[in-house]
Amino acid sequence: MTIPHMIPYAQPLYFLLLLVALAPIIFSLLVRNKRLPIYQAIVTFFFLFISFGGADWRQGVALFGYVVWQVILVWLYFNYRQQKNATGWFYLAVFLAIAPLTITKIMPLLTDKPISFIGFLGISYLTFKSVQMIMEIRDGMIKEYHPLRYIQFLLFFPTISSGPIDRYRRFEKEELQAPNAEKYVELLGKGVQNIFVGFLYKFIIGYYLGQILEPALKHMVIHNGGISWALLGYMYVYSLYLFFDFAGYSLFAIGTSYLMGYETPINFNKPFLSWNIKEFWNRWHMTLSFWFRDYIYMRLMFFLMKNKVFKSKIVASNVGYFVLFLIMGVWHGLTWFYIVYGIYHATLICLTDAWIRFKRKHKGQLPANKLTHAFAVFLTFQAICFGLLIFSGILNTLLFA
Incomplete structure (x- = not known):
């Protein structure tokens, strides 16, 4: 019997195989409070095989x-x-760690062909894990290096293709110590709930938004030549689709991790209820946001302040935001709308910081109640959706078709 190739969490058969494969792991954690390392390695190999074979x-x-x-x-x-x-060894190691990802991003622009012998689904997320490992070794946060555990961390199959991005020290701790019975029962319940909510998000709401409404509105936008009510509708539908589709996938990955006894961090926390852009990035694709914050922004800020590149901490912070979001934009792709998307969010965050400083300076002089909070959420939602309209690439189609 030929094992079919399957994209993770995209087909009913994948979930059926997942249920069967995880049953012994669930039973062992429930009854014996022990992991099955050899069996888990076999399960990992199997799901990697059907995903990458x-x-x-x-x-x-x-x-x-x-x-x-x-x-x-x-x-x-x-x-x-x-x-x-x-220091030289550190920078060389980081450069070599990101080299495969960099090649997969740059070479298609030069050859018009994907780099199939280097690229694979999930290379970005594995690269984030690899760079994180090197940086934390340098900081002295990781005292010992165990290649086998590192491989387990990289190849943790529930999250390999699109995250969430875990932290090595947290993963290693749970790898070495299975949850007790009470904790695992809680994880099991949350895991099942996440998977069912994931079905609602990805296969019902996400499907309707992405397969029915979004194509129809896109056709109307292109047919009408751009600026129209259809473009406004497309902006909202695309934004909601992106959330429900990716949040649904993340819930599958997190739910599966919970069933295996690993408390993988969540990726979304009601991002459209954010009251400013900074809060949005604390709620949207959280593991990616926190990774960029901790391993790029904070380290860049430390360098700028230590070397007194700028006299003003505010200027240094603003420069850091633009560098951060330009890198994030380029990571999504070397096209103008991803770069503009990064510049757009950096600008919004700098303006948000300025507004927060203004409010602190005039504390007690500005209204602050449920109505102003609701208005802030409303404005933030509009700003988010406009940013995702840029991100969608439809403006590129309208401008250069």
């Missing part, structure tokens, strides 16, 4: 080569980081 076998080869590359790279850095040129 078959017609996409080149992705599987690329994934294997990538993991070998990162495991050796981290081992070399861990063992040579104490030498005289420690």
Whole structure:
């Protein structure tokens, strides 16, 4: 019997296989409070095989080569980081860690062909894990390097394709200590709930928005030549679709992790109820936002302040925001609308910081009640949706079709 190639969480058969495969793990955690490391490795291999094998076998080869590359790279850095040129080793290690992802982003612009021998589904999220590992080794937060645990961390199949982005130290702690019976029963209930809510989000609401409303509105927008009520409708529908589709996937990944006894961090927390853009990024794709905050923005700010590049902390912070969101935009793709999307959000955050400083200076002089809060949520939602309209690329179609 040929095992079909399946995108994670995209087909009913995938969930059926998941239920059957996880049954022994669930039983062992419920009854014995123990993990089944060998069986879990077999399950991981199986789901990686059906996700990266078959017609996409080149992705599987690329994934294997990538993991070998990162495991050796981290081992070399861990063992040579104490030498005289420690800073040089660190920057070299980070550069080499992101090199495969950089190649997959840049080379298609030069060749008009995907780099199939390097790229694979989820390379970005594995790269974030790899860079995180190197940075935390440098900071002394990771004292020991265990290649096998690192491989388990990289290849944790519930989250491999699109996150959420976990932290190594948290994952390692749970890998070494299975949850007790009371804790696991709680995780089991939350896991089942997340999966069912994920079905609602992705396969019902997301399907209706993305497969029925969005194409119809897009056709109307292009047919009408741009500015119209259809474009406004498309903006809202696309924004909601993006949320329900990705949040649904994240709930599947988190729910599956819970069933396996791992408390993978959540990715979305009611982002459209945010009252400003900074709060939005604390609620939207949270593990990615926090990764960029901790490993790019905070380190850049430390460098700028330590070296007194700017006299004003406010100027340094604003520069940091623009660098951060430009990198985030380029990560999504080397096209003008992703870059504009990054600049747009950096501008909104700088304006939000200025408004927060103004409110603190005039504390007690400005109204603050439920009505003003609701108005702030409303304005923030409009700003978010307009940003996602830029992100969608439809403006590119209208301007350059």
